[in-house]
Amino acid sequence: MRLILAPMQGLVDAPMRDLLTRIGxxxxxxxxxxxxxxxxxxxxxxxxxMPEIEHGCRTPAGxxxxxxxxxxxAENMAVNALEAVRFGADKIDLNFGCPAPTVNKHQGGAVxxxxxxxxxxxxxxxxxxxxxxxxxxAKMRLGYEDKTLAVACAQAIExxxxxxxxxxxxxxxxxxxxxxxxxxxxxxxxxVSLPVVANGDVFSLEDYLTIRRESGCDDVMxxxxxxxxxDLARQIARHNRGLPPKAADFAEERVWIRQFFDLCRSxxxxxxxxxxxxxxxxxxxxxxxxxxGEWFERIRTVREADDVARLLAEEV
Numbered sequence: 001m002r003l004i005l006a007p008m009q010g011l012v013d014a015p016m017r018d019l020l021t022r023i024g025x026x027x028x029x030x031x032x033x034x035x036x037x038x039x040x041x042x043x044x045x046x047x048x049x050m051p052e053i054e055h056g057c058r059t060p061a062g063x064x065x066x067x068x069x070x071x072x073x074a075e076n077m078a079v080n081a082l083e084a085v086r087f088g089a090d091k092i093d094l095n096f097g098c099p100a101p102t103v104n105k106h107q108g109g110a111v112x113x114x115x116x117x118x119x120x121x122x123x124x125x126x127x128x129x130x131x132x133x134x135x136x137x138a139k140m141r142l143g144y145e146d147k148t149l150a151v152a153c154a155q156a157i158e159x160x161x162x163x164x165x166x167x168x169x170x171x172x173x174x175x176x177x178x179x180x181x182x183x184x185x186x187x188x189x190x191x192v193s194l195p196v197v198a199n200g201d202v203f204s205l206e207d208y209l210t211i212r213r214e215s216g217c218d219d220v221m222x223x224x225x226x227x228x229x230x231d232l233a234r235q236i237a238r239h240n241r242g243l244p245p246k247a248a249d250f251a252e253e254r255v256w257i258r259q260f261f262d263l264c265r266s267x268x269x270x271x272x273x274x275x276x277x278x279x280x281x282x283x284x285x286x287x288x289x290x291x292x293g294e295w296f297e298r299i300r301t302v303r304e305a306d307d308v309a310r311l312l313a314e315e316v
Contacts, residue, residue: 001240003233004166004197005029006223007068007139009098014051015263015277019256020226021063025233028064030139033095035108036071036080043087053088066137070095072107074122078129085134092130094123094162096140096153099172110172113144116156123160139166139199142184145173154188154196162194166221169200176224185215197221203228203288205245208236228284230256250291257282257295258312265305274305 005012005020007030012020017029031050034041046053052065059065067089071077081092096119098109105111112119127136138157142150157165167188169180180200189196198211199221211220226232230253235245260281264274279299286293299308 002027002197002219003236004219004221005063005226005233006199006221007032007093007095008223008227009033009100011227011280012223013277015260015267016227016281017052017063017065018059018061018263019260020230020233021059021061022259023231023234023256024061025231025235025237026063026222026226028066029059030066030093031068033068033070033098033109034080034084035103036069036073036077037106038073038076040076040079040083046084046087046089050089053084057088057090064091066091066093068093068095068139070098070103070108072112072118072122074125077122078126081126081130085130089134091135091137092126093166094126094136094138096138096157097168097172099141099175104172110141110144113141113149113153113172116149116152119153120156120160123157123162127161135163136161137164137166138162139168141168141171142174142181143171145171147171147181147184150184151188151191154192158192158194164195164197165192166197166199169198169215180211182211182214185211185217189216195219199223201225202232204232205235205239224284227281228288230285250289253285253289253292254295257292261308261312265309270305272303275299275303275308278308 003026005026009032034049050067052059057065067084096112103109140153167185169182169185185198196217197219198215198217202208202211202222203225231248235247239245261278264277282292282296286296298311302308
């Protein structure tokens with residue numbers, strides 16, 4: 001019954017992985033995707049996307065972190081994967097689910113779900129190139145326009161040699177609009193022999209119990225729900241140990257908000273990054289926490305990091 005933190009581009013970056021794994025409940029996390037085109041990335045690029053690579057591929061809380069790659073050039077993806085391993089990566093995940101139009105336009109992410117044979121070749125090329133002790137996994141959606149090739153794509157990933165498959169229970173066209181089709185994850189799980197992780201629309205303990213029941217999967221990946229409810233994984237993990245979920249109150253969340261801002265500032269002291277990331281996060285949290293909305297309004301028009309820090313130091 002593992003809980004995995006999803007690789008959401010522009011949302012679950014290193015500071016967010018650091019914070020959420022400190023709060024607890026996660027057994028593993030995955031980086032934002034590193035896009036592979038025609039170049040071979042340097043050590044600085046791997047460190048930028050995955051600072052955990054310098055610390056045994058673990059977050060400061062000790063949670064294992066997997067490096068995710070996105071691309072369609074199988075040979076160059078393999079070369080880059082080997083470079084990442086040389087610099088310390090110990091597990092590689094492949095992205096066949098990103099719905100971003102710019103990514104799909106350049107033959108990356110979910111657009112590959114139109115071509116199961118190509119997916120198989122990519123997975124197979126990396127599996128053959130990587131040392132046998134380096135696990136290779138993959139994440140996919142249910143398809144591009146429709147779900148016609150969902151099972152075929154999953155079987156292609158298995159045939160290529162992946163050790164595990166995560167399925168986001170929507171197509172590219174469906175984006176993030178509800179509902180997630182958890183029963184389709186069950187169809188895929190029944191059609192392959194490799195372990196399958198269920199993903200999509202888990203915002204509460206009740207959602208977690210339902211996705212497990214409908215998908216038949218023991219392992220679940222949390223994405224937006226874990227960002228909006230920062231202790232969601234901790235609640236679920238407590239439930240799985242037979243303990244009361246014990247949801248956090250806003251006093252505890254307020255500590256996390258300040259901590260996250262500090263983590264972002266440690267990455268870029270006086271730039272716009274920390275301010276933008278905090279506004280983004282509070283903008284998501286306010287959908288379930290009115291108090292987060294109050295903090296969002298307080299900083300909404302503030303541009304300087306020092307000014308935001310002063311506001312965060314005050315009690316609401």
